[in-house]
Amino acid sequence: MDPPLPNPGGAALERLTVGIVGCGAVGRAFALGLARRGARVRLWSRRSESVRGVLDAVGRCAPGRAAGVEFEEFGGLDAVLLCVHDDKVGELARRLAAHPRPPGVTWHTCGYFGIEILEPLRAVGGACGKLHPLLALPSESHLEDPLGGGVFCIGGDGEALALARRIVSAFEGRELLLKPGEASDRLYHAAAALLSGGFVALLDASVKALARSLDLEGEQAETLAQEALQSLLESTRANLRTSSRGKALTGPVARGAEAVVAGHLAALADVDPQAEELYRALGPIMSRLGRYA
Ligand SMILES: NC(=O)c1ccc[n+]([C@@H]2O[C@H](COP(=O)([O-])OP(=O)(O)OC[C@H]3O[C@@H](n4cnc5c(N)ncnc54)[C@H](OP(=O)(O)O)[C@@H]3O)[C@@H](O)[C@H]2O)c1
Known part of the structure; x- marks a missing residue:
């Protein structure tokens, strides 16, 4: 096995626990980036083999920072990041909103949608936002830090936006803020x-x-x-x-x-x-x- 790469962000995100729903290309990239910068990452996906693949990748560069959990355990986390196909974002927002303790902050990673798609979570008092990496992330990637130094389109309610900014800064990335309204997201x-x-x-x-x-x-x-x-x-x-x-x-x-x-x-x-x-x-x-x- 290759030795772990040096940790680029040190402990910039220590004490943050982020749940990631969807262990595909984007979920994997965030799991690696967050864990390498000290965050604890909790993973769930439709198929357990997808979770295992990401756990293995994180284990190689940031041992002990990630764990697979049941969907029900996303309640009460600091923040949850939805990294699922575009047509599943609304459905998962509704499922999370129905949790007895919905997450304090939820972002989605879909470029096309504004934060309106997360309305069910807002309705139960959650702060919602968008954290979209403006990067092409292929499903087969061997990069250990695919999001480091990237550009991110962010937006959302106060706490969700502030935490997104902290993450972008820890990733040594650059942020893009869109004009309000879904037309800007689409364009x-x-x-x-x-x-x-x-x-x-x-x-x-x-x-x-x-x-x-x-x-x-x-x-x-x-x-x-x-x-x-x-x-x-x-x-x-x-x-x-x-x-x-x-x-x-x-x-x-x-x-x-x-x-x-x-x-x-x-x-x-x-x-x-x-x-x-x-x-x-x-x-x-x-x-x-x-x-x-
Ligand atoms: N790829 C890119 O370059 C890129 C860049 C920026 C933003 N995005 C956005 O990021 C989001 C994710 O894209 P992706 O490229 O990571 O897609 P992906 O590689 O196809 O991964 C999506 C993951 O979502 C999981 N999933 C699907 N339906 C689910 C459900 N109902 N519950 C739980 N998990 C479910 C799948 O799980 P299983 O594997 O467990 O079946 C899959 O691993 C999309 O909104 C996309 O537009 C993609």
Whole structure:
């Protein structure tokens, strides 16, 4: 077994006990982050094997800080974090609210919802909030501190917001506060999904088009195409770190090379009409950005 990593946050969250409902990608990430910073973590999920997986991961870097419990034991905890699928958040809020001693603070981790989804807990006197990591957390992850240094969208009632801030600070993260109202939550989440999901889809379309131009077949062609495009992306990301978006924009749209753009559209139309549509849809935005270069 690998030796435990140094504890990044020391005991910043000592004396805090947080219940985590849902031991998937996000539940695991919070369990690791909180336990490594001194908090006690109580875990529950639908399947006991999900709980065991997270307990094993926490045990490797912060032994003794986490335990699996029954759902009923979430009553009276300092705080509970709901890390379940979006369509289960409301149901679990109602279940927690029906507990004889509902938690003092409850957050959910869903980007799309505001705190309104936790209304049943508010109705029984709980402080409610949102603690959404603006990160892509895959279900298979081996990172020991996936949330450290991340950006978090937070909001909520006084005590829930104050405790969320304490956690973000212990994670050495940055906070985003949204304007009040569910419309802000939806727009914020749409922006995040457009980039993280859209980026992978855009990469897929580009990989497939590039692979077809290589003198190689099938998987080999796609592997090489993805490696090549990732290297191109690294240079774009490096430019974005030091330049404005307009100045980081390169390519024929930015140069106003209309004949080249028309040639690209025709080439894509021949092999992948969806990729052509994507190129057409992004054209006006590239063109607008190019004007500010
Ligand atoms: N993944 C990301 O990148 C990411 C980033 C930010 C926010 N989020 C948000 O975080 C939340 C969780 O997402 P996730 O990616 O962690 O999903 P996930 O990996 O699919 O995990 C969800 C977990 O919820 C558990 N669960 C489902 N229904 C349940 C129920 N009725 N009672 C108890 N546990 C239940 C499942 O339990 P079992 O395994 O026990 O069946 C599963 O482990 C979602 O709201 C999502 O939008 C996700």
